[in-house]
Amino acid sequence: MNIQHNESLRDKLASEYVLGTLIGGARRRLETWMKADAALRRAVAEWQDHLLPMLEFSTAVQPSPSVWASISKRLDLQSPAKRKLAYWLNLRDDISFWRGLGMVSTTAALIFLSVLMMRPTTDVPVTSFVAMLNDDNAQLIAVATGDASKNRMTIKVVQPQALAADKSLELWAITKDGKVRSVGLIDEQGSHTVVLGDATSPDAAPILAVTLEPKGGSGDPNKATGPILYKGAWVKI
Secondary structure (H helix, E strand, O other), rough: OOOOHHHHHHHHHHHHHHHHHOHHHHHHHHHHHHHOHHHHHHHHHHHHHHHHHHHHHHHOOOOOOHHHHHHOOHHHHOOOHHHHHHHHHHHHHHHHHOOOOOOOHHHHHHHHHHHHHHOOOOOOOOOOOOEEEEOOOOOOEEEEEEEOOOOOEEEOOOOOOOOOOEEEEEEEEEEOOOOOOEEEOOOOEEEEEEEEOOHHHHOOOOEEEEEEEEEOOOOOOOOOOOOEEEEEEEEOO
C-alpha cells in the first residue's frame, strides 16, 4: 500500500489511528510509516488537534438524588397534571448516559464534526455546540451541530431510520425547566438545517429529543404525542 501520494487514504488512516480504531498489524505498520513520512506525521498531529480536545466533554457529573427530590417537591411533580413535565425533566437523569458514549458512537460523531470544520468553504457554519443523539441501546443515530452566531442547527442522521408512510420524525428542544418546544420535522436520513429561536437555542434548551409522530407532526408545538426514539444533550465546544 502506497499512501505517500494518496492524500485521502493518508488522512483516513491518520484519523483512525488517533481514534484508536486502527488496531493490530495495521496500526503497527502505520507507526513504521510515520518514522519516514513527514506528511503522515503531520496528518496524525492535525487529527490529534481536532479530535482529542472533543473527547474531554464525554465525562458528565450526575446530580445527586436529593437535587431531583427537591425539584420534584417544589414543582409537585407527582400530581397527575404535572407527570408529563416530570417525564421530560427526568430525561436529564440520563445525561451521563448520553455523554458517556462508546468509542464507536464517539468515532462517528467526531469524524463528522471534523469534516465540517476542515472543509474549505465559507458556507460551512461555525460549530459552537454539538449533541449526539442515541437510542435506548446507546447507538448513535444522529449528530446535531449548532451555530450560535447564526442561530441555526444542522442535524445529520448517521444511521438511516426505517419510517412508515404514515409517520414523521419530530425534533424537540427541552428547556431547563422541562418545557418542550418543537424544532420541526426531520428526515429519516441525510441532513436538515433549521433556524433556532430564543426558546430553542442550546443555552435555553440543553436537551434534544426525536419522537415518532403521526404524519406531519404532533400538531402541537408544545406537546409530543409519540415515543422518544433517540435523544441527546447539547455540549459547548
